[in-house]
Amino acid sequence: MNWDMLIFAYLAFAIVTTSLWAILCRNPVHTVLLILVMIIHQAFLILTLGCEFLTAVQIIVYAGAIMVLFLFVVYLVNLRKETRSSMFIRKWALALIGILFFAFFFWLNINVFIKFNPQVKAYLPFNSSKSVLWWMSTYLFKYYLLQFEIVGTILLVAVLGSVFLLRKVRVSEDRG
Amino acid sequence: MVPMNYYIVLAFILFFIGLMGFILRRNLIVMLVSIEVMLNGIIILFAAISHYVKDVSGYIIIFFVIASAAAESAVGLTLAVLIYKKLKTVYSTDINNFNG
Numbered sequence: 001m002n003w004d005m006l007i008f009a010y011l012a013f014a015i016v017t018t019s020l021w022a023i024l025c026r027n028p029v030h031t032v033l034l035i036l037v038m039i040i041h042q043a044f045l046i047l048t049l050g051c052e053f054l055t056a057v058q059i060i061v062y063a064g065a066i067m068v069l070f071l072f073v074v075y076l077v078n079l080r081k082e083t084r085s086s087m088f089i090r091k092w093a094l095a096l097i098g099i100l101f102f103a104f105f106f107w108l109n110i111n112v113f114i115k116f117n118p119q120v121k122a123y124l125p126f127n128s129s130k131s132v133l134w135w136m137s138t139y140l141f142k143y144y145l146l147q148f149e150i151v152g153t154i155l156l157v158a159v160l161g162s163v164f165l166l167r168k169v170r171v172s173e174d175r176g
Numbered sequence: 177m178v179p180m181n182y183y184i185v186l187a188f189i190l191f192f193i194g195l196m197g198f199i200l201r202r203n204l205i206v207m208l209v210s211i212e213v214m215l216n217g218i219i220i221l222f223a224a225i226s227h228y229v230k231d232v233s234g235y236i237i238i239f240f241v242i243a244s245a246a247a248e249s250a251v252g253l254t255l256a257v258l259i260y261k262k263l264k265t266v267y268s269t270d271i272n273n274f275n276g
Contacts, residue, residue, distance in 0.1 A: 004177060004178050005178060008178045008182065012182070012186050015186070015190065016186070016189055016190065016193070019190060019193045019194070019213050019216075020193055022197075022209065022213075023193055023194075023196065023197035023201065023206075023210065023213075028203055028205055028206055031206050031209055032205075032209065035209050035212060035213065038213070038216070039216065042216055042219070042220065045220065045223075046219070046220075046223050046238075048178075049183070049223045049224060049226075049227040050227050051223065051226075051227075051235050051238075053235075054223070054235055054238055054239070057239065057242060058219075058242065061242050061243075061246060062212075062242065062245075065246060066212065066245065066246055066249050069249060069250065069253060070205065070208070070209060070249065070253065073205060073253045073256060073257060074205055076257060076260075077205070077256070077257065077260045077266055086202070087201065087202060087203075088200045088201060088202060089200060089201075089202050089268065089269055091199070091200075094199055095196065095199050095200055098195055098196065098199045099196075102191075102192055102195060106188055109188075110184070110185075110188075132232065132235070135232045136232045136235050136236060136239075139232050139233065139236055140236050140239070144236050147240060148240075151240050151243045151244065154243070154244060154247050155243060155246065155247050157247075158246075158247035158248075158250045158251050159247075159250065161251060161254070162250050162251055162253075162254035165254050165255075165258060166254060166257070166258070
């Protein structure tokens, strides 16, 4: 019995099924909960790819913060009408253009990836005494420090921007 | 040992599902959720390549992708709430103020 294949098959099946079901689901609350299931399965898929730190980050940040934010907004916004009106926009030509672009890029990339032999180069000795997390933190603070600061600035600007937007609306409503 | 191509095909399928959801759904919140699905496909792609090439740069890029996804969803949901407050709707077909 090939356990790696079996675990990968289960995780891939769960991820694809829950994401498809979430896109085709009528109720937005069900959509957000199904995406939550998908994200937890995907965290374990990343665990099979050998990075336990990113599994923890995925569960804490995605499942714990982002999806709860989505759920609060779905509760905040009244969506009773969704059960009666249509789910999809009637722009099937747009979807066809999307499918064609996707097929083009898939065709461009899949040859590169299939012919790509991953065993050729090994930049970092994963099997040394240091763990993946050690290499990750070393690279993050040695070579990717500027990008790290930029991401911190992006988060700060996003928080300030959303607070500013919501605060301004509330002030104008009080005046009106 | 699972071949790398399986992960890449899974990532492409996930990206495609997210793309179709973003294009075809009417609800703004579900469109933002579809963007998250697309980002999850990208995360699988980077993790697979980083695992099979044995380079940690892909993991670090995943770290950045998760941080930017948090920022993106915060701003996007703020805009969705603002649109709901202003227009009393969250459907993309109803937001037609600039229709000619």
